[in-house]
Amino acid sequence: GAGVSQSPSNKVTEKGKDVELRCDPISGHTALYWYRQSLGQGLEFLIYFQGNSAPDKSGLPSDRFSAERTGGSVSTLTIQRTQQEDSAVYLCASSRPQGISYNSPLHFGNGTRLTVT
Amino acid sequence: AQSVSQHNHHVILSEAASLELGCNYSYGGTVNLFWYVQYPGQHLQLLLKYFSGDPLVKGIKGFEAEFIKSKFSFNLRKPSVQWSDTAEYFCAVRANSGYSTLTFGKGTMLLVSP
Numbered sequence: 001g002a003g004v005s006q007s008p009s010n011k012v013t014e015k016g017k018d019v020e021l022r023c024d025p026i027s028g029h030t031a032l033y034w035y036r037q038s039l040g041q042g043l044e045f046l047i048y049f050q051g052n053s054a055p056d057k058s059g060l061p062s063d064r065f066s067a068e069r070t071g072g073s074v075s076t077l078t079i080q081r082t083q084q085e086d087s088a089v090y091l092c093a094s095s096r097p098q099g100i101s102y103n104s105p106l107h108f109g110n111g112t113r114l115t116v117t
Numbered sequence: 118a119q120s121v122s123q124h125n126h127h128v129i130l131s132e133a134a135s136l137e138l139g140c141n142y143s144y145g146g147t148v149n150l151f152w153y154v155q156y157p158g159q160h161l162q163l164l165l166k167y168f169s170g171d172p173l174v175k176g177i178k179g180f181e182a183e184f185i186k187s188k189f190s191f192n193l194r195k196p197s198v199q200w201s202d203t204a205e206y207f208c209a210v211r212a213n214s215g216y217s218t219l220t221f222g223k224g225t226m227l228l229v230s231p
Contacts, residue, residue: 003160033219040126042223043161043207056218058118091161105151106219108161 002026004109006092012115013082021077021112025094033095033106034067034077038088046090049075051097082116089113119144119210123222130198130229138193138225140182140208147213150191152182153221156204164206167191168213178202200231 005024013019025032034046045059049069060066064082069075079086093106124139142148152164165176172184182193191208208222 035221040223042123043209043221045218045220048218059218093161105163105166106153106161108153110160 004092004094004107006090006109006112008112009110010113010115012117015084015116016081018078018080019082019114021079021090021092021114023075023077023092023094023109025073025075025092026107027073028096029094029107030072030097031095032069032075033093034075035091035093036088037091037111041088043091046077079114082114084116087114087116119148119212119217119220121208121210121220121222123206123208123225125225126223127226128228130227132200132229132231133197134229136193136195136198136202136227138206138208138227140191140193140222141189142191142208142210143189144210144212149211149213150182150184151209151211151219152176152180152191152193153207153209154204155207155224161207164193198227198229200229203227203229 007022030051032049036044047067048056064080067077089111091111093108095106096104120143122141150167153161154164155161165174167174167184175181180195184191205224205226207224209219211219
């Protein structure tokens with residue numbers, strides 16, 4: 001079946017511009033995560049959506065970063081006034097519901113490689 | 118909040134050598150533990166996971182990991198590596214609560230020379 005789809009796969013933007021990154025999770029997956037992967041930093045958690053609950057935004061590095069998830073499916077990560085340090089691969093992952101008695105692994109997309117010049 | 122520490126950033130091995138990648142986590146409660154792998158040019162995928170029960174878990178491609186609660190560790194092992202195991206390996210932990218994020222370590226890049 002279809003996996004997690006992210007677009008664009010690559011994005012080059014000028015410093016100061018806004019960018020939007022899109023994630024289409026696997027159908028039926030109510031949990032959705034955004035991570036950032038950069039050299040030497042591993043996978044940095046950004047934000048987590050779980051069903052209709054308020055998202056966990058604790059990983060967003062600054063108020064230039066925001067994300068929303070419309071209709072419990074597609075998610076958009078927006079970075080305003082991009083800076084060079086925002087350059088990284090932005091990964092989206094989805095899974096079935098997470099909870100105390102039920103867990104499922106994350107399924108990752110191929111990521112969006114963002115380069116801020 | 119939980120955190121994960123992977124001991125080695127880079128590991129270089131020859132084929133047939135044994136592998137052990139260290140992973141320690143910090144969290145006072147019950148956790149779920151994972152190892153993910155990212156092969157060159159591919160997306161992250163699950164290698165193995167521990168939720169409960171037998172602390173020795175087996176994953177795909179001959180990998181296994183042992184959860185040692187007293188040491189807060191979940192080390193990844195493979196008796197004999199192959200060139201195709203060249204990849205980046207990430208340990209991850211999630212608190213076993215109703216609403217908890219998955220926290221990853223910084224990853225270990227494994228290079229297996231033929």
